[in-house]
Amino acid sequence: MRIVTGIRPTGPLHIGNYLNTVKHYVELQNNNECIFFIADLHGITTPYQATTYRKEILEKAADVLATGIDPQKCILYVQSEIKEITELTWFLACVTPAGDLRRMTQFKEKARKHPKNVNAGLLNYPILMAADILIYKADLVPVGKDQKQHIELTRTIARKFNKQFGETFKLPKPLILESSAKIMSLKEPKKKMSKSDPPETYISIFDEPEAIKKKIMSAVTDTGRSIKYDPKKKAGISNLLNIYSIFSDIPIKEVEKKFTKKGYADFKKALAKLLIKKFEPFRRKKKDLLSREVYIEEILEQGAKKAKVLAQSTIEEVRKKIGII
Numbered sequence: 001m002r003i004v005t006g007i008r009p010t011g012p013l014h015i016g017n018y019l020n021t022v023k024h025y026v027e028l029q030n031n032n033e034c035i036f037f038i039a040d041l042h043g044i045t046t047p048y049q050a051t052t053y054r055k056e057i058l059e060k061a062a063d064v065l066a067t068g069i070d071p072q073k074c075i076l077y078v079q080s081e082i083k084e085i086t087e088l089t090w091f092l093a094c095v096t097p098a099g100d101l102r103r104m105t106q107f108k109e110k111a112r113k114h115p116k117n118v119n120a121g122l123l124n125y126p127i128l129m130a131a132d133i134l135i136y137k138a139d140l141v142p143v144g145k146d147q148k149q150h151i152e153l154t155r156t157i158a159r160k161f162n163k164q165f166g167e168t169f170k171l172p173k174p175l176i177l178e179s180s181a182k183i184m185s186l187k188e189p190k191k192k193m194s195k196s197d198p199p200e201t202y203i204s205i206f207d208e209p210e211a212i213k214k215k216i217m218s219a220v221t222d223t224g225r226s227i228k229y230d231p232k233k234k235a236g237i238s239n240l241l242n243i244y245s246i247f248s249d250i251p252i253k254e255v256e257k258k259f260t261k262k263g264y265a266d267f268k269k270a271l272a273k274l275l276i277k278k279f280e281p282f283r284r285k286k287k288d289l290l291s292r293e294v295y296i297e298e299i300l301e302q303g304a305k306k307a308k309v310l311a312q313s314t315i316e317e318v319r320k321k322i323g324i325i
Ligand code: TRP
Pocket: 004, 005, 006, 007, 008, 039, 042, 128, 129, 132, 133, 141, 142, 143, 147
C-alpha cells in the first residue's frame, strides 16, 4: 500500500500525539511504501514566526527521525520543496465546490480561534491537503479524527476531477489513528492532553528529566489516597495510572496492585522515573541529530528528490488532461 501523511511543523510532540501518530508511522513504514512530509505550507495558514520557521521545520524533522522514522524505509521531505503540489492545488481548486470549504469544521474552528486572520489560505487548506495526497495516488492516509472530513473532501475532489477529465486519481481511504487509551491533561484530567495548552499540562517526549519530574509531581490528583482506576471519580489518578500502564506495558489492574500500599507521591515518583527512562533514547537521538543539521538537510533533500519524481509524473498527466500542456 502507498501511505501518505503530513505533520505540521509547529508545536511539541506530547505523549498523546506520539501514541496516536508517530508510533504508528514507525510501524507502517516496515510493510508499506510510506511518504511522510513536514507540512510547512499548512503551517503558515495560522499565525507563526517567520524568522524562526526554518529552524522549527528542521526541528520537527529531527523529532520524527528521533522517534524512529527511517529514511531508508520511507520518503521524508518538506512539503514546500515539491512545487508540483502547489501547482496541483490550483488545478484541484478549480473543481472544488467553494461551499464545501466553508462547511469544514476545522476551518470554522480556526476562524473562530484567529478571528483577525481568516485568510483564504485557511479556507483552501483542505485543497492543499488533497493535492498532498492525490499527487502520489495514495491508498491510505493515516490521520487523527479531526482530519477525517478533509479526507472525505479529498475523495470528493478526486471524484469530480475524474468525472470531468477522465480516470486520473485514486480515491484514498483514511486510516484513523486513535489509540483506545486517551491521554488527558495533567492539570484538567477530564480534558484531552493538548499541545495548545500550557507546557505544564502535557509531557513532551523530548522533555528533560527534570521537567518530566516536575510536571508529574505537580499533576492534579484527587482527594483520597488510594491508587485506583476510576475515571469518573478519580480522573487525575486514573489518567496517571493509564499513562503508567501504556508506557510500562503492564495492565492497569496490575499497576494498581503494585501500588496498593503506596501513596500518591510514591506512585508519581515511579511514574516520572518510568517516563524519563522510556524517552531517554528519543531525547538523546534528537540532541545528536540537532548537532548535525547538515545531515538532516541531506535526508530531506534526498527525500524531496524521490518525491519529486513521483509528483512530476502525476502533474504531467494532469496538465495533459486539463488541456494546458
Ligand atoms: N492537516 C494535517 C494535520 O493538521 C496535516 C496534513 C497536511 C496532512 N497535509 C496532509 C495529513 C496530507 C495527511 C495527509 O494534522
